[in-house]
Amino acid sequence: MLLKSFIEVHPDSHFPIQNLPYGVFNREPGSEPRPGVAIGDYVLDLSVVASAGLFDGPYLRNSDCFYQACFLFFPIFVRASDLNPNLNKLLELGRPAWKEARITLQKLLSAAEPILRDNASLREKALVPMGKVQMLLPIAIGDYSDFFASKHHAKNCGVIFRGPENPINPNWFHIPIAYHGRASSVVISGTDIIRPRGQGHPAGNSSPYFGPSRKLDFELEMATVVGPGNELGKPVDVNEAADHIFGLVLMNDWSARDVQAWEYVPLGPFLGKSFGTTLSPWIVTLDALEQFSLDAPEQNPPPLPYLAEKKSKNYDIALQVSIIPAGQKDAHVVTRSNFKHLYWTITQQLAHQTINGCNLRPGDLLGTGTISGPEPDSYGCLLELTWNGQNPLSLGGTSRTFLEDGDEVIFTGCCKGDDYYVGFGKCSGKILPSPP
C-alpha cells in the first residue's frame, strides 16, 4: 500500500512523504537557522522533533546533530554559536544514521501515526508553512569541485572552440575531468547574481577588453553533497563511494564566457566562475532517489580499475531550465535535460577525487558539470543553446544570446514515480547590473 502522510500533499508536489529532503531555514529573517525536512507545503522543524525526544533510535538518540545538547541542558547559556547553522553534523554521521532518520520521520509523518498527527500543540510548533520561511545555505562547504561529466557538453564545447575534428580531448575518456571552484561564493536559490566585471580577449594587438561580462551564462548542473569524509592519503574505493554521499542538489554554475575564454590557459577557469554559484535549498537523499536509479551509459574505452564499478548507476531526474526575461512575467522553458545523460557517475567522480589521497570533508560539494543531453533542446547552457551566440533564442517576443540584466533563470528537477514525484523544488537567480 502506498505510504501516505496525515499532511495533505498535492499530487504535483515535489515533497511527498517518499522524498523528505533536508534543508536549513529561518522562521523569521535574522532568527537562528534550524534544520528541517520538506513535506508538502510545510517544513518540519527537526530541532522541535529532536527536543521532543522523537529521534529515539540508537544513532540519533544522543546525537546533537539537529540541536546542540548544551542548549537542552543549559538553555540559559545558549549562544548563536551553540546552534548548528548547517547540516554538517548530520552529514558526518553516515548512512546508518540517515536511514534511521528517514524511518523515524516517515513513521512520524505517516497517516497511521498519532504522535504528531493528534498533538495540536506539537504540530503547531513543528510544522511551519513553507511560504513563511526563508531557506538558507544548508551546508558549510569546505571545498567545492566541479566536474565535466556530460559527454554531450564536452563534445559541444570542443566543436564550438576547436572545430568538429576530435572535439573531445583524449584524456576526457579516461579521467572524470574537474577543477576546484570557489566555495565562498556559493549562494542559496533566490540570491541575486551581480554581473561580474573582468577581462576579455583583446582585439588584435590592443589591450584586453575590461568591463561587465558580455557573455554571461548559466550552467545546468547537479551537485553531490558529501557525507563522511576520508583521511588524507586514504582513497575511497569506487564501490564504497555511495556511502560517502548524502544526497544531491540542483546547481547553477554561473559562467562569464568572455572572461573564462581569455583566462583559462593554462590553469583553468577562475574569475569566469568564482562570482557566484547557486544551490537549490533542499538536499534530496540518495535513499529517496534509489527507486529512480538506472544503469549509467556504457563506457568505452573501459575505465581504469580504480574507476570500474560493480554497478554503475545514474538517476532518472528530469531537469528543466526556464528564463523570465527582464521586465516580463512569464517563464520560458529553454532546455529539458536529464541527469541520466551523465557519462561519469557521481561515485566515479568521488573516487577519482580521492585516488591521489585527497581528503573529503562532510559538506564538500562535487558539481557534475553541465548536464547536456543529445538533442539541441536538451543543451545545458546558452553557450551550447545559441552556439556561442550565433543562434539567438527567442523568448516571448524578445531574444537572447547570453543573459541580460534583469533576467531570472530557474532550474527545476524532478523524478516521476507512478503515484508521486520526488523533486528538488527550484534553483533560481536574477541578474543584477555590474557595479559602475
Place this chain on the structure above:
Amino acid sequence: MLLKSFIEVHPDSHFPIQNLPYGVFNREPGSEPRPGVAIGDYVLDLSVVASAGLFDGPYLRNSDCFYQACFLFFPIFVRASDLNPNLNKLLELGRPAWKEARITLQKLLSAAEPILRDNASLREKALVPMGKVQMLLPIAIGDYSDFFASKHHAKNCGVIFRGPENPINPNWFHIPIAYHGRASSVVISGTDIIRPRGQGHPAGNSSPYFGPSRKLDFELEMATVVGPGNELGKPVDVNEAADHIFGLVLMNDWSARDVQAWEYVPLGPFLGKSFGTTLSPWIVTLDALEQFSLDAPEQNPPPLPYLAEKKSKNYDIALQVSIIPAGQKDAHVVTRSNFKHLYWTITQQLAHQTINGCNLRPGDLLGTGTISGPEPDSYGCLLELTWNGQNPLSLGGTSRTFLEDGDEVIFTGCCKGDDYYVGFGKCSGKILPSPP
C-alpha cells in the same frame, strides 16, 4: 636605539622582537590549541597574555580573539569548541587591531618593561620553550587559490612544454593567472606527504599509466594570509588591498608532474596538486616585513587600471630549498631564490581575485606560485632545476630528477636587516611511499 627584548635572542634567530610572527601551538599533543608569537627560542602564549588583561588597548581589550570570553566568565562550562583553534578572529579584526597587538607585545617583551620580565610566575605560564611545543595549522582556510606570478617560472614552464618561441601565453602579461587549489589538504610543516597515485599520459594507443607518481616535485612558494574579507559583489581596490592582508607564510605546493600533465587540459591542475600543500607555522605580518619592502619589477605592458598601483611593492625575502635525500643526514641546498622576483604583486593578486565580485574571507590563502629567479640556481622546482628530468641534480653522492620516497624537502625564508633577521623559520615535509 635598537629595540631589544629581555629574552635573549641569538643574532641568527629568525624571531627577534622586530618580528613577532603568529602561530597556533599545543603545549602537549592533544591538548587545546593556543595562539602564540615566536620570540627567540620561546613561544609567548597569547591566551595567557589575554587572560592576564595585558591586551589593554581599545581594539583588543574586549575582544575574544585570543581566548573566548565564555571560558573567562564561566570556566566550568568550557568545551573544546569554546577555544579558538585558529587565528581567524584576529585576522577579521584588521590592521588597527594588528598594530595595537604589535605595539602591546613589543612593549611587553622589551628589555625596559618589568610587567612580564619581573613576574616569574607569569613568565613561567606565558613563555614556553619552542622545542616543547607542537605547531598546528594556524588558520581555518575557506578557499585557497594559487597564482602564477613569477615570470621566470612561467617562461621556463613554457620553454619546457611548448618550446622557446613565445613561451609565455599572451594573457599572462595582463592577468595574474591563478586557479583554485584544495583547502582540505593544506597541512602544517613537518607533516609527511604520501606519494599520490594517479594517471599519467598513455604511451601511443595504450591505456594511461596508473600508479604512484613518477614525477613528484616541490614548488617553492609563499602565500598571503587574508585578513578582513569583502562582500560578494564588492571588489577590493588594488590600492586598499594591503589592508586585507595579515601576513605571509612559506608554502610548498607539492606537485605530481605526470598526473598534472595528463589531466590539466582544459580545466587546469586538479589531482596533480590536491594531495598536499605544506605551510610554515609562523605567519610573518606585513607590518614586520614593511622595512624590507622594495619596488616591484616594472610591468610592461602596463596593467589595466584595476591592477595599476600607486606604489607597487615586493619584499626582499631570501628563500632557500634544501633536500635531505632518503637515508642521508645532511641537507643539500638545491636553490636560492627571493620573493622580490615576483612580477605580479600580492596586492595585485588580491585585487584581481575580487574584481569579478568574488568574496574573500578571513583565513583565505593566496599562493604566489613558484618563485623562480633569473638564474638556473634560483629555479623554484625540480621541473625547472632538472629541466623536466633531463639534467639530474647531484646531492651528496646521489642524484635526483624528481623526489624519491624518504626525501625530505626544507624551505627557509628570511629578511636580512643590519642587526637582525626577520625570518619565517622552516617549511618541511618528507615523502612517504604510496599505499600498495
